[in-house]
Amino acid sequence: MAPLSEAQQLETLLELQRDLALEASVDKVLWRITLAATFMLDADRATLYVVDQAKNELWSRALTEGGERGESVAAIREIRLPLDGRSLAAEVARTGELLRIDEPYEDPRFDPSVDARTGYRTRSILVVPIDSRDRSRLGVLQAVNHKGGPFHAEEERYAVALASSAGIALEYVQLSTELAAERLRVVKVAEEERHRLARDLHDGVAQTLANAALGIELAQRRAQQDVGGAMSDLGQLRGRLLESQKGLRDILFALRPLALEDGGLTAAVRALAERIDGTNGCRVVARRVDAHRRLGREIEAGAFTVIREAANNAIKTGRAPQVSLDVYEDNGAVVAMVEDNGKGFDVATTLASYASRGSLGLLQMRESARLIGAQLSLDSSPGQGTRVRLRIPT
Secondary structure, eight states: OOOOOHHHHHHHHHHHHHHHHHOOOOHHHHHHHHHHHHHHTTEEOOOOOOETTTEEEEEEEEEEEOOOTTOOOOOOOOOOOESSSHHHHHHHHHHOEHHHHEEESSSOOTTHHHHHHHHHHOOOEEEEEEEEOOOEEEEEEEEEEEBSSOOOGGGHHHHHHHHHHHHHHHHHHHHHHHHHHHHHHHHHHHHHHHHHHHHHIIIIIIHHHHHHHHHHHHHHHTTTTOOOHHHHOOOOHHHHHHHHHHHHHHHHHOOOOHHHHHHHHHHHHHHHHHHHHHGGOOOEEEEEEEOOOOOOHHHHHHHHHHHHHHHHHHHHHHHHHHEEEEEESSEEEEEEEEOOOOOOOOOOHHHHHHHHOOOOHHHHHHHHHHHTOOOOEEEOOSSSSSEEEEEOOO
């Protein structure tokens, strides 16, 4: 079969781009690209390797099987190559440099083990990197054994074009995977928040209301013989109900404070300081709260979640005598900071033990900051207190 002319090569590439735009299956897209590589580059076979960073290796996500006339070639379903090992594909994955080798067995970077396993003989090879738009390495496209002898220099640009198409497809896979992981993280944090809300309602308001209902029934019975005692019991019940009402307001404030709606982050932080001041004997002060810039509602809500969580952590787990809250503007950003003089903790150890402890407080702060595009820094060490700083670009 005669090699394709340049016009035929371009026509094939354009048809491939059109077909890929209509194909929903990424695996089919990668297979079509690999098949097109054998056709356009006049190669005997081609392989599309994907970088697996977790395992530090390349694996063949799509490959075509070929065999020159007279060869007995064993079928192979998957090839895995160490990224730091000896192979031309790994070399291209590491360096990002295109390789066109006419005599692979004379190149010290070539690994003949795959040939040895399959009975195939690699005589010429063309390997190009597959990159994302931000130039991170996603894989490599490899064509083997040009049917006319060695690969030609003019065929490199077609290989690069095919690799670009593969890069778009693999980047889509990567983004889809990251999006799915992000959704799971958001669901995990939201689920923890729902559990905490349900726990607070059950242990606080629900228990108080149940006890109040029982107390009223007992007071009614007592009133038949001892009105004064019954009135005293009702007075105590009223106190407990008022305390329960305060707990319910605290929950509503945590969910969506009215101060945040009306006055923004600055007003909400001042209201938070007033509300939690004195909890567990802790002094909570609004130290420097003077930012006037309003942010988007979702951004203010996310920032307030971080501040509230950090302040609650300082009071409940840090046993801090004093907690200071700041919200101010600084060089095109709004900075929010929660600083305490409590017992502090080892940040790395605490984050590493989240899975076993089942607590998501710090994770919720980090996710809230990430979702609003803010930078979160956490500075703490045992005995030195804790400082949580959130920088929100405006």
